[in-house]
Amino acid sequence: MAGSVPRVALVTGASAGFGAAIARRLLSEGYTVIGAARRLDRLQELHAELGERFSPMVMDVTDPASVEQGYTWIRERFSGLDVLVNNAGLALGVAPAHEAKMADWERMIATNVLGLTRLVHCVLPDMVKRNQGHIINIGSTAGNHPYPGGNVYGATKAFVRQLSLNLRADLWGTRVRVTNIEPGLCGGTEFSLVRLGDQAHAKAVYEGTDPLTADDIADAVAWVATRPARVNINTLELMPVSQAFAGMKIHRES
Template sequence: MSTYNKTAFITGATSGIGKATAQLFASHGIRLVLCGRRQAQLDSLKKELGVKTKVHTLNFDVRDREEVKTAIESLPEDFAQIDILVNNAGNAHGLDPIQEGDLADWDAMIDINVKGLLYVTRAILPGMITRQSGHIINIGSTAGKEVYPNGNVYCASKHAVDAINQGMRIDLNEHGIRVGAVNPGLVETEFSEVRFKGDLERAKKVYQGYQPLTPEDIADIIYFVVTRPYHVNIADLVVMPTAQASSTIVKKKA
């Protein structure tokens, strides 16, 4: 499917998978609405990608339903028609057994990974339904397919994304809107740095001894998904580095 004259809305666009997807989309001329909480990074990305395509940025927190509504309603006419929504914003906080879990960590994961995805999607859907077209890509995780030790609430939030993805596809079928999920395994991003609350040494160890996926690997997949002929919908895709067999089995160099 041609991406000519298409507009993509990407949450969590300031780093990792969101940023790599924005960069790849820009190289193919897709107009971009880039969303995040860090204005400096949004400004830098707009300057970088603005030479390739039209870019509009929105600084808001997906956890705040009023901020989401106000931001999306503020879109200028050139960016108001969203053809592709990439629900990428997400986070993991802590890696504790359930009995030691931090309630603030639980709130952050559920509010961003689940409620934030719902708030953004709900605000964008009316336009897609009116046009009877659109494509929603929900970024899930292998943690939404299995549960691993101390993953409890994070895994639960990603299992929720998996269920929402399936329910969304059913509910929007009559409106001709494509819905699919990309579920990555180990990708080297800021993910572990956030999970371990700035402990860079601990975060670095997650990716040592094997070749993890890169944000660009996932961006390639997302671009592939959105460029299939419109009658083709990639509903649910799981991708892991070759070294990874499951959330707990990774072949590392001795």
């Protein structure tokens, strides 16, 4: 993008894992990146690493006021937002639905569904007005393929998938793009630690596997974002080679 006006990307959940890797990769593609997350210390570390084209922003996507204030700040400082990467999200627990904690379900819905939707609602009118922009949502294979213990987490990611498709339907006639990226098993992040609550259980999830990495997801984000303006990648599902589709389970009485 030499000689052109730097494009601006907002990445949520940027303090670690996918978000930090996506911020690094988009910077390498020439973007100015606004990294939003709750943990200021992590954002400051990234700012020290990445330099002035990385702007840290404290934002809690579950707090409507925080999202509105953050987007107001962006509008005051930048001519427009070219890319929104809705990466902030989490999974909590793997208990079957009848044993799961309601508080865990509510937190996943608040972050993965409402938080993502708030950001979309903020940025979309300006993107349509400018007739350009790209919303990249980070979904999951859990939104497509059920598994025991996936219950509400999988349901939130199914929401992300369907919202992404419905946005494309509403945006027909504009040049605003929407992509849902759906990773499978991915290691080297805090995802399983947050979900399971301790390092030993989190490590066991990846034993004997060669999972995707945060850099693989960042590579996918960069690829869809840099396609020609006429191209919209609707959905991109990726799994490690060590993961595949399981057969239907049958319970047999003993």
